[in-house]
Amino acid sequence: MKLGILVGKRTWGGVIGLRARHFLVDGSVLTQPENSSWFMDVGWKVENYGTAPDIEVEIAPQDWVIGKDSQLDKALELILEQLAQNPVQLPHFSDRPQLRLPD
Structure with missing residues (x-):
C-alpha cells in the first residue's frame, strides 16, 4: 500500500x-x-x-538480553534519514481566526 x-x-x-x-x-x-x-x-x-519486510533486521539473543532493539534502531535511522531529505514544513498560522471565549 x-x-x-x-x-x-x-x-x-x-x-x-x-x-x-x-x-x-x-x-x-x-x-x-x-x-x-x-x-x-x-x-x-x-x-x-x-x-x-522491506529491510530485514535480526534481533540477536545477546541484544535481547541487554535490551537492545536493533529493529527499532534501524527504523529510527531510516526515519531520521527521510526527515533530513524531506524536512517537515509547517503551515502558516498567521491568518487563523481568533476564537476567544465570549466576555
Missing part, C-alpha cells in the same frame, strides 16, 4: 481464523478454520508465509 518501509522479520503467516466451536466431554475443545483474508497485493498467499 506504499505506506512506508517495513523493518524487521517476516511475520508468521497465520491469518486463517479459528473458533472454539465444539466442546468435548473430556473438557477439550475442537476447532476448525472458519475465515481467511485476501489482500489486493498478494491475494491468498499470506497464509503460512506471512509478510516479508
